Amino acid sequence: MTEEMKLAGFTLSAAMLCFTLRSAHRQAGAAAALAAGLMLFFFAVTRLSPAVETLGALAEKAGVGGQTGAVLLKLVAMAYVTEFAVQACRDAGEEGLAAKAALCGKMLLLAQTLPFLAEIGQLTFSFVP
Secondary structure, eight states: OOHHHHHHHHHHHHHHHHHHHHHHOHHHHHHHHHHHHHHHHHHHHHTOHHHHHHHHHHHHHTTOOHHHHHHHHHHHHHHHHHHHHHHHHHHTTOHHHHHHHHHHHHHHHHHHHHHHHHHHHHHHHHHOO
16 A cells, blocks of 8 residues: 555544544544644654755755755754644634744744845845945
C-alpha cells in the first residue's frame, strides 16, 4: 500500500472517529482531532529528509552559504509549525487564539529574516556610487 493511501485511510478514519466523538462529547472529539493532527504532522516531518537534502544541494550549487540555507529551511519549518498550530486552534474552535498564533508566527518569521534584509541592503548600497 502506498504512503498516500495509508495517509488517506488514516485521515478518513480519524475524521469519522472525531465526528462520532464530537456528537457524544465535544472535548473528546477535539482531543482526538488534535492527536490525529499531530500524528499526521509527524508522519509528514519524517518524510522530509530527501527534500531537505535536495534543497541543501541546490543551495550549494547556487553558491549560497550553508548557514544561509539552514536559516531558509528554519524559516520554512517555522511557517509549517505555525500553520499547524493555527489550524489546531481553529479545529478546537479557538479562532481568537488561532489569529494570535498566526500573528506571532509572522512576527517571528520577520525577526528571523531581518539579518537577510540587512545583508541585501548592504549589498544594494555597495553598488551605489
